[in-house]
Amino acid sequence: MIAIVDYGAGNISSVKKALEHVGATAEVTCDPQVIAEAEKLVVPGVGHFNRCQPLNRQLRLPLLDAFVSGKPFLGICVGMQWLFEGSTEAPEISGAGLFQGECERFPAGVKSPHVGWNQIEIRNGSRLLRGIESGVFVYYTHSYRAPVVEETVASSQYGGEFSAAVERDNIFGVQFHPEKSGATGLKVLENFCGL
Amino acid sequence: MGSERLTKRIIACLDVDGGRVVKGIQFEQLRDAGDPAELARLHAEAGADEIVLLDITATSGGRKTLIDTVGRTAKQLFIPFTVGGGIRTLDDAAQVFDAGADKVSINSAAIARPELIGEIANRFGSQAVIVAVDGKRGDNPPEAAEVYVAGGRTPTGREVLQWVREAEERGAGEILLTSMDRDGTGVGFDCELTAAVAAEISIPVIASGGAGNADHFVEVFSAGKADAALAASIFHFGTHAIADLKQALLGAGIPMRWPC
Numbered sequence: 001m002i003a004i005v006d007y008g009a010g011n012i013s014s015v016k017k018a019l020e021h022v023g024a025t026a027e028v029t030c031d032p033q034v035i036a037e038a039e040k041l042v043v044p045g046v047g048h049f050n051r052c053q054p055l056n057r058q059l060r061l062p063l064l065d066a067f068v069s070g071k072p073f074l075g076i077c078v079g080m081q082w083l084f085e086g087s088t089e090a091p092e093i094s095g096a097g098l099f100q101g102e103c104e105r106f107p108a109g110v111k112s113p114h115v116g117w118n119q120i121e122i123r124n125g126s127r128l129l130r131g132i133e134s135g136v137f138v139y140y141t142h143s144y145r146a147p148v149v150e151e152t153v154a155s156s157q158y159g160g161e162f163s164a165a166v167e168r169d170n171i172f173g174v175q176f177h178p179e180k181s182g183a184t185g186l187k188v189l190e191n192f193c194g195l
Numbered sequence: 196m197g198s199e200r201l202t203k204r205i206i207a208c209l210d211v212d213g214g215r216v217v218k219g220i221q222f223e224q225l226r227d228a229g230d231p232a233e234l235a236r237l238h239a240e241a242g243a244d245e246i247v248l249l250d251i252t253a254t255s256g257g258r259k260t261l262i263d264t265v266g267r268t269a270k271q272l273f274i275p276f277t278v279g280g281g282i283r284t285l286d287d288a289a290q291v292f293d294a295g296a297d298k299v300s301i302n303s304a305a306i307a308r309p310e311l312i313g314e315i316a317n318r319f320g321s322q323a324v325i326v327a328v329d330g331k332r333g334d335n336p337p338e339a340a341e342v343y344v345a346g347g348r349t350p351t352g353r354e355v356l357q358w359v360r361e362a363e364e365r366g367a368g369e370i371l372l373t374s375m376d377r378d379g380t381g382v383g384f385d386c387e388l389t390a391a392v393a394a395e396i397s398i399p400v401i402a403s404g405g406a407g408n409a410d411h412f413v414e415v416f417s418a419g420k421a422d423a424a425l426a427a428s429i430f431h432f433g434t435h436a437i438a439d440l441k442q443a444l445l446g447a448g449i450p451m452r453w454p455c
Contacts, residue, residue, distance in 0.1 A: 116203075
């Protein structure tokens with residue numbers, strides 16, 4: 001069972017629907033016990049970084065446990081940004097710090113939010129993006145972006161380059177919305193389910 | 196500045212009355228010409244970047260039918276899905292999101308009570324709120340364009356440019372701008388008004404009203420500065436329509452998601 005962690009960050013029914021479409025059993029939950037017992041975790045998220053506080057508080061233990069136990073973990077959008085050290089969107093809220101650097105707003109000079117379909121450039125052997133080729137389009141909707149780091153496995157260009165996907169051991173993050181990115185997105189979720 | 200790789204979006208709109216798509220639609224492989232769920236899926240497969248389902252049900256008691264339609268449509272759709280029509284309260288919006296919509300489009304209700312924009316944005320995020328604006332300007336400059344409600348029948352006395360700025364400040368994530376002067380004419384989008392709105396705000400602008408051929412889309416993305424374009428009837432002539440349109444736009448140098 002995949003636990004979709006519900007921490008109050010908007011509408012996440014589409015993530016469940018997409019996971020079920022690729023054959024997974026998924027449950028939306030905010031129960032630390034259910035999260036602790038799940039085989040895999042998905043932390044979705046649309047909205048403001050300040051909504052991440054429950055991840056640092058009441059859900060902290062099961063999430064930390066997942067990181068160290070090797071349980072596959074996928075952060076989507078703000079859920080990926082939370083894997084970094086923090087975001088200038090809410091400087092008082094810390095991220096998990098699994099990836100270095102801070103998320104920042106898109107620079108003046110490009111329209112923000114970045115909404116729509118953009119291409120990803122795949123950097124090196126990624127398990128999450130297996131079978132997906134550079135140049136495919138994915139759907140984004142966000143105003144803040146994560147820097148390109150050593151663990152970046154895919155990037156996109158909008159007012160400069162930013163991390164489209166990060167990956168280290170059992171920890172995965174995507175800035176785009178796989179549940180809304182057509183066949184490409186479903187392939188990403190299928191890969192995650194198959195880990 | 197590196198923004199050239201974000202593509203312009205082609206949005207297919209389905210007008211739904213009592214759970215059935217209205218207006219003639221000609222997909223060869225269609226089993227049921229009126230089923231929104233099947234049509235949405237076919238449009239997505241044909242290359243539409245997003246789907247908008249606009250409920251034009253006039254009768255009361257249609258709410259339950261709509262929620263059922265949204266649920267069935269969302270179940271097979273893995274691209275962004277917007278629902279508009281008759282959303283008057285936060286609770287109306289919540290029901291539509293629960294059924295599987297990613298965004299709601301609000302129009303008259305936002306004019307009547309602008310706080311609704313912020314209420315939905317606070318709960319579901321700005322990316323989930325599209326404010327639809329029906330503008331009419333006749334032969335006047337874009338600055339004089341006026342907002343209309345009730346399907347373009349009732350003038351509000353509000354200026355389009357002032358209203359879109361307020362909608363953005365209140366938390367709208369996108370603006371869906373329909374030119375009442377051009378809607379249904381097929382003579383092309385109102386590029387001048389679209390460009391004026393795009394210059395006024397920083398959130399994306401979806402242009403609507405007047406699409407008749409591929410050149411009209413080229414114009415609205417270049418001169419009109421639109422981020423997306425919405426049309427209904429032009430896509431109803433078979434699965435090749437969206438592919439042909441996207442090929443034409445790519446040929447004109449407009450970035451498009453293709454192949455899909």
